[in-house]
Amino acid sequence: MSETVDTPTIPVLIVGAGIGGLMLGAVLESANISYHILERAAELRPLGSALALSANILPVFEQLGIYEDLKSVSLPHVSVDIFNTRLDDLGSIGGSFHKIVYVQCMTPNE
Numbered sequence: 001m002s003e004t005v006d007t008p009t010i011p012v013l014i015v016g017a018g019i020g021g022l023m024l025g026a027v028l029e030s031a032n033i034s035y036h037i038l039e040r041a042a043e044l045r046p047l048g049s050a051l052a053l054s055a056n057i058l059p060v061f062e063q064l065g066i067y068e069d070l071k072s073v074s075l076p077h078v079s080v081d082i083f084n085t086r087l088d089d090l091g092s093i094g095g096s097f098h099k100i101v102y103v104q105c106m107t108p109n110e
């Protein structure tokens with residue numbers, strides 16, 4: 001005998017349209033679960049820096065079917081340069097981090 005699971009009729013309320021809230025919204029969307037996202041900031045503005053995504057989060061982008069799109073606007077992470085608070089160059093960690101990428105980042109304008 002098979003069991004059926006009813007889709008919840010109460011929408012999920014997500015407070016904050018940061019990367020966590022938006023990712024949860026995308027996951028709920030793909031699961032056909034209704035949701036609302038509330039964000040206190042009135043607009044988005046460029047952060048002006050790159051966002052490093054490490055390997056542990058990339059499977060989520062693959063599951064959502066947006067990994068290839070993300071990769072197409074990203075650059076591979078090839079080294080980590082380390083500076084102290086006076087911006088003296090302390091060295092770098094080289095290597096080939098194939099699954100770490102940089103993407104352009106937007107942040108809410110509070």
Ligand SMILES: Cc1cc2nc3c(=O)[nH]c(=O)nc-3n(C[C@H](O)[C@H](O)[C@H](O)COP(=O)(O)OP(=O)(O)OC[C@H]3O[C@@H](n4cnc5c(N)ncnc54)[C@H](O)[C@@H]3O)c2cc1C
Binds near residue numbers: 017018038054110
């Ligand atoms: C300078 C800097 C560089 C970083 N670089 C990286 C990086 O390269 N790679 C990486 O993985 N992580 C990086 N991080 C960490 C990353 O930004 C955070 O881990 C991530 O943004 C957390 O996401 P979040 O959705 O939990 O919270 P947030 O991004 O802080 O989003 C929370 C959202 O909730 C909204 N909010 C808060 N309270 C309310 C409310 N009461 N009602 C409505 N809306 C509300 C806020 O306006 C905001 O938009 C960096 C952080 C900083 C500060």
